[in-house]
Amino acid sequence: MTGQYQQWRKDFPYTVRHQRTTLHFTDEIPAYTRTALERLIDSPAAAKRVSAPLDCQQSALFTKREQLDSLKKKLRVHRGNPKRSGIYDWAIEEMINTCEAYRRGARVPRLLGYGYRRSRLGLVEDFFLITELLKDHVDGFTLIRRDPQAIRPLISAVLELLASLHSHDIVHMDLWAANVMLPKKGDGPAHAIDLENCFYEPTSHFSEVLGFQMGFFYYREMYRYITEADYDALVEAALGAYPHLDRPAFSEIYDISKHQDVGRLERREIFHRGVLKRHW
Ligand SMILES: Nc1ncnc2c1ncn2[C@@H]1O[C@H](COP(=O)(O)OP(=O)(O)O)[C@@H](O)[C@H]1O
Numbered sequence: 584m585t586g587q588y589q590q591w592r593k594d595f596p597y598t599v600r601h602q603r604t605t606l607h608f609t610d611e612i613p614a615y616t617r618t619a620l621e622r623l624i625d626s627p628a629a630a631k632r633v634s635a636p637l638d639c640q641q642s643a644l645f646t647k648r649e650q651l652d653s654l655k656k657k658l659r660v661h662r663g664n665p666k667r668s669g670i671y672d673w674a675i676e677e678m679i680n681t682c683e684a685y686r687r688g689a690r691v692p693r694l695l696g697y698g699y700r701r702s703r704l705g706l707v708e709d710f711f712l713i714t715e716l717l718k719d720h721v722d723g724f725t726l727i728r729r730d731p732q733a734i735r736p737l738i739s740a741v742l743e744l745l746a747s748l749h750s751h752d753i754v755h756m757d758l759w760a761a762n763v764m765l766p767k768k769g770d771g772p773a774h775a776i777d778l779e780n781c782f783y784e785p786t787s788h789f790s791e792v793l794g795f796q797m798g799f800f801y802y803r804e805m806y807r808y809i810t811e812a813d814y815d816a817l818v819e820a821a822l823g824a825y826p827h828l829d830r831p832a833f834s835e836i837y838d839i840s841k842h843q844d845v846g847r848l849e850r851r852e853i854f855h856r857g858v859l860k861r862h863w
């Protein structure tokens with residue numbers, strides 16, 4: 584395995600081994616957590632990707648696990664290589680982005696561990712990511728399905744979170760309601776999760792990127808809970824925080840992203856080139 588893994592081994596020096604799985608942690612693991620981790624490792628994964636709190640309240644950990652389903656993928660992850668597009672596979676992207684965002688002080692849960700299950704031949708088959716559990720939080724999509732009246736506070740919290748992430752040069756390109764965590768009680772700030780589609784270098788196309796982010800939040804489910812005019816008004820008020828915004832550039836991508844699906848590769852185009860490919 585390559586340099587990236589060697590660095591991670593240093594940053595995550597505590598190891599839990601069980602069956603053919605090895606997990607690396609930032610801190611020593613108490614016995615009750617180890618037992619719960621062994622249970623997780625022993626349980627067959629119900630789906631290709633499983634995201635769930637670790638079954639041990641005391642541990643307060645959240646686990647994500649993905650089966651690498653093709654030989655190509657297994658080899659790439661094993662060697663620590665990116666895909667032809669330059670993007671790493673899910674687990675590696677998410678791991679790199681989460682560590683970097685947390686290091687910069689962005690509001691994301693800390694990554695506490697990662698690991699993999701190896702095949703009998705030694706190839707990585709399953710990848711695990713383990714973060715701190717955001718206790719007493721609920722994701723925005725769950726919240727809004729339970730209580731549609733919460734739409735305005737949710738949108739305000741998300742617009743504030745976006746500005747906060749930008750202040751650390753963290754650009755989350757998949758920030759829909761389910762990827763935002765809010766405190767169940769009180770009005771504490773929101774946290775971002777699920778950082779697979781995320782950048783942490785500055786963009787020369789900030790206005791277009793913000794247009795995408797704000798349009799996309801509405802497009803993914805939120806249009807069911809608020810009229811477009813009301814949403815636009817909330818966005819308009821939030822734009823006061825961005826005095827240098829190129830309004831035409833913002834509006835063009837915002838209007839498209841509010842109404843059409845923008846795929847992952849298209850999002851990267853917006854970030855790197857400020858354009859939506861299909862509109863060349
Ligand atoms: N650190 C966490 N603490 C508590 N709940 C979380 C945490 N991370 C994710 N979740 C919950 O799990 C759901 C799925 O997690 P997410 O990271 O978005 O994975 P996926 O890649 O499966 O979308 C989220 O919508 C949220 O409800």
Ligand SMILES: [Mg+2]
Pocket residue numbers: 761762777
């Ligand atoms: Mg998600």
